[in-house]
Amino acid sequence: MTDSDPNEPRKLSKESKEEALRRILKKRSDIAGEMNGVAKRDAFSIPESHYKIEKFSDYQTLTLQQSLAKKVNLESPYFQEHDVLARNTTVIGGREFINFGTYNYLDLNGHPRVNDAAYKAMVEYGTSASASRLVSGERRPHRELEAKIAEVHGTPAALTFVSGHATNVTTIGTLLGKRDLILHDRLIHNSVLQGALLSGAQRQPFDHNDWRGLDDLLMRSRRKFEKVLICVEGIYSMDGDVPPMPEIIEVARKHKALTMVDEAHSFGALGARGYGIGEHFGLKPGDVDIWMGTLSKTLAGCGGYVAGSEALITLLKHTASGFLYSVGMPPPMAAASLEALRIMEEEPERVRQLQANGKLMLELAREAGLDTGYAIGSTVLPVITGSSLLAVRLSRALFELGINAPPIIYPAVEERIARLRFFLSSAHTEEQIRFTVAQVADQKKKLENSPL
Template sequence: MSVGEKIRQQLAAAALKRQLERVSNEAAQPSKGRVSPKASGADGAPFDPRARFEAMPLYQQVKLMKEMGETLRVQSPFFRVHEGMAGATTTIGAREYINYANYNYLGLASDPAVMAAAQGAITRYGTSVSASRMVAGERPVQRELERALADFYETDDCVAFVSGHATNVTVIGALFGHGDLIVHDALAHNSIVQGAQLSGAKRLAFAHNDWQELDSLLARARHEYRNVLVVIEGLYSMDGDYPELERFVEIRRRHGVFLMVDEAHSLGVLGETGRGIREHAGVAPQDVDLWMGTMSKTLAGCGGFIAGCQPLVDMLRHLAPGFLYSVGLAPTLAAASLAALERLRAEPQRVASLKARGHQFLQEARAAGLDTGTSAGYAVVPVITRSSLKAAQWANALFDEGINVQPIFYPAVEERAARLRFFICSTHEPEQITRTVAALARLAKA
């Protein structure tokens, strides 16, 4: 590529970035007479321009993202079709790739015992319970999974939901509202932010992993609110780092707040036996009020859960809209996650292998001069490119070499934080990681 072509692409990227920022800002403002192209219905009558999806700022943002790829001549790396099971490797278009684009951290989604459990549940219960558990009743495997998770977390009880994202939204919204305060990490998952926004409670954020800022914030504001919830994550899926949980536990006691830990990416990953950040930090189970997790990652299924004290679980089982008004977890998914949890407990060597592979990736990447940000080398390692264009180009170049990884670029992150995000599995081979880092090093030098 010539210098002139590089400059042209950079200018085009900057212009499109400014357009995206403008559209994003417009999306946050009330509509002020925006119009869309004229069109008519089947009867010839013109559509009201206010009732066209094309006029919505959200669509304009999607359109501009597509235009960015076309202008910069970068093929989209998203929505590729995978054939068969995805883990350390995957098959796309009849070609096998080293795969870093899935959360199958311990390789349990394709484990024979887990698949057999799921197949057995289909034979016994069918594919769906077809209604909410309060209406349609329960299946033994649903409660078996919840009891096993409660035992794993050493809590009174547990309740399972059909979606991890919906778990955070419905639980935060059900428990907290007007007159309450929800404080979360600045890099909290969208589901946490959405739950806080929809709850009606006051929402504040503190700098990423900065427990001191949180402490100061609560010292100033705690007295103004009835209930206060602090939400952090066990392992942050964008950066691969984790909080000092013991510090947040101290803040919980000092200020009289509820503490919620989202363990979507830390369950089965942190701790010598995969019990998550509490094992890693040496924190007692009762020092956290709400243990949240998902079944779609380590636990090889789909859905989310909350483990905690009995009053908490009773409230959620009877009053959380995402449980009460949603279909119950499919028995086949409950059986798969239950079997995966049993395998996790019986085979801690999977956790050790994951740690070894994650640390290998991190160490080799840093030795190659790659920017891995604040990653601790547990399952999630970003390689920061500081350019959306570069992230997309690198992802496509790696794909050509038989390596599948997804880029993260603006507006999902700031332009200077654009990156490739590598999810490591215990089933990755050392030579696969070495080959991947070598390919990244070549791209960086080029």
């Protein structure tokens, strides 16, 4: 053996190269073997329901429900394909239905002026905002829509988001934190609950519309928290009634709490001009800290908004993750909602007709002995069946008769208050409403007398 020069790269003989290669390969296969062993051992202890989606318990429950429904010949009433723009009527599978499944409250979705505004904005700006407004900038329809929403609510500013649901999630998630408390009506929408989860704040429901209970809760716990936010809806989305807003505002003031009203179903429906619960009760814009609404219902678009003080809007615009890290609203959508809002103002008879339709349907339903829960007769009318099965069967029977009214069943609501939910529109005719209520009462009676 000769001494090798330490500066020379080590030269290996053919034999030693093979040896080295064998050594490396063995080491690799030893490592792989060990890893395999570990993986195998672990795989035995991890149930499939923890890593296979088809084994997730929620998925199993869902498929079980679906197969049970099939067994009793109940076709799913959900995810129907509609062939046309859904208004007071719709067409499903080539057949026309009276439609109560769409919240086109003032019949503005598909209005020629709304379509035209969207089309013009599309030609000018394209179909997408193409990035967050922070980086991709804003377009005229964004600014005009926000200025108009602020004007209607009488607030200094407003901000729009690409989803109504995300508006609540990100607004509440941004404004509240773990030292704070969120108090909400027991019937509040899921988006508020998700916002509360995101915020990390403590959350406490109060009984439906029970402002005295709210006052008690605050009396006991206000001092344990920094910020307190009270959340209610302008018209409750499942129940169709209105919160006692003046009393809630008084309680909030007394305890130095913030208030937030979700006007998803009340904007366009309450007040002489349809401006919502503020107009309904004659409130001042500053009486509520956070006015929230959706653009997907009365305003014939998609997305949500928050209206309020400059401080609120500036804070959300610069820190709300659902705004900053999400694309801006497509300009055609913003233009559509802006035009819808202009028509709503120019044609207040739409609001009056919607209000009259709501009252008529409620009156008739009560006369027919139907349980309409808390409803006041507006955009949303529940007919409570008290069982998910009856709700699904009733919805199916009505469908056969040419009426589209989807059921709301457990777990969306408690089983004992399963229901059909009717969304009213200014376009529904008296004849459609009378026919529907008569059929609901008749079919419900028949089904109650013929259990499966």
